[in-house]
Amino acid sequence: MDAILQVKQLIGGYSPRRPVLHGLDFEVNAGEMVGLIGLNGAGKSTTIKHILGLMKPQQGEVKVAGTTLAEQPERYRSAFAYVPEAPELFPELTVEEHLHMTGMAYDVAETDFAARQEELLEQFQMLPKRKAFASHLSKGMRQKVMIMNALLAQPPLYIIDEPFLGLDPLAIRSLLERLVEVKQNGAAILMSSHILSTVETYCDRFIVMHHGHIAAQGTLEDVRRAAGIDRRSGTLEDAFYKLVTGGRP
Numbered sequence: 558m559d560a561i562l563q564v565k566q567l568i569g570g571y572s573p574r575r576p577v578l579h580g581l582d583f584e585v586n587a588g589e590m591v592g593l594i595g596l597n598g599a600g601k602s603t604t605i606k607h608i609l610g611l612m613k614p615q616q617g618e619v620k621v622a623g624t625t626l627a628e629q630p631e632r633y634r635s636a637f638a639y640v641p642e643a644p645e646l647f648p649e650l651t652v653e654e655h656l657h658m659t660g661m662a663y664d665v666a667e668t669d670f671a672a673r674q675e676e677l678l679e680q681f682q683m684l685p686k687r688k689a690f691a692s693h694l695s696k697g698m699r700q701k702v703m704i705m706n707a708l709l710a711q712p713p714l715y716i717i718d719e720p721f722l723g724l725d726p727l728a729i730r731s732l733l734e735r736l737v738e739v740k741q742n743g744a745a746i747l748m749s750s751h752i753l754s755t756v757e758t759y760c761d762r763f764i765v766m767h768h769g770h771i772a773a774q775g776t777l778e779d780v781r782r783a784a785g786i787d788r789r790s791g792t793l794e795d796a797f798y799k800l801v802t803g804g805r806p
């Protein structure tokens with residue numbers, strides 16, 4: 558397996574005296590989509606901040622495309638695109654200008670850029686808004702611009718945090734279709750979401766976080782087994798519920 562993201566024995570958090578992440582170990586391989594799930598406060602966003610390099614591990618390490626951030630910062634940063642839970646755009650730039658900036662940052666060739674831009678604008682129903690300033694877009698449209706930027710870059714790794722909030726049903730479908738496509742083309746995707754039915758349908762493996770630990774990881778069958786559900790029919794939500802409540806109501 559070709560691991561694009563490797564998280565090894567990661568201990569981290571906001572204060573050295575009180576770590577929030579307690580020794581996380583997981584990988585995301587080329588060609589797979591992995592769902593990161595957990596209750597509010599489980600540590601999903603903190604894990605993502607460590608992967609993005611916004612927080613430094615207290616112990617352990619994170620590797621993207623085979624390197625840590627300290628070893629090869631440029632290689633590390635250009636190997637992933639991040640879609641945050643809340644869109645972060647430049648209010649005075651247009652949709653097209655955002656895409657252009659991303660194209661330059663990720664070294665997308667001019668010829669590829671034009672084709673990818675048109676396809677994305679069309680797929681996400683944003684053709685009429687291509688010249689609109691970010692500050693004039695609706696919340697869902699701003700989220701679409703973040704998603705389009707990530708897809709335009711075509712990096713080996715996508716980190717996607719709760720992407721469905723604010724998106725209309727058509728946009729959710731476009732996003733999921735595109736994610737399946739980029740995955741089939743060899744990208745690795747780590748997606749955090751509370752929408753367990755969608756995570757179950759689209760992800761190949763799951764990481765269940767609880768109180769800063771990994772309570773279970775693997776295929777649906779692995780997660781069911783860790784939850785003590787023997788029958789083959791339990792959903793991800795059944796297993797998740799059991800893992801985080803211990804089966805208590």
Ligand SMILES: Nc1ncnc2c1ncn2[C@@H]1O[C@H](COP(=O)(O)OP(=O)(O)OP(=O)(O)O)[C@@H](O)[C@H]1O
Pocket residue numbers: 571577595596597598599600601602603604
């Ligand atoms: N900036 C911060 N400073 C100190 N502690 C923080 C900070 N951000 C989060 N925490 C704490 O870290 C722990 C994990 O929070 P985190 O945001 O990673 O959870 P999460 O799984 O992403 O939750 P949610 O589903 O609500 O987004 C929580 O106990 C939280 O209070």
